[in-house]
Amino acid sequence: MIVMRAMDKTMTCAEFQDVLPELFEAHSDLSGHEHLKSCENCAALVRDLEYIASQARLLLPIHDPSPAVWDNIQQAIRQDKAEPPATATQK
């Protein structure tokens, strides 16, 4: 079970970020998460996501961000860690 895995203190950044959307949707107490106590990168990421989520709640007339919103966030996380595309930044 994914949420149970999130309680593992020895999880890696990739594992933590993998379960992060589930933790958000479950309204877990992320500030007390063991991984965040030892990982400033993920602590900063959670602060960003909390900001995005709060903005999304202001913008959307629903209580929870849609799965599409999390898809976009997860894609952004993965693109952040992946090699930058050479010429894919055009809009």
Ligand SMILES: [Zn+2]
């Ligand atoms: Zn981490």
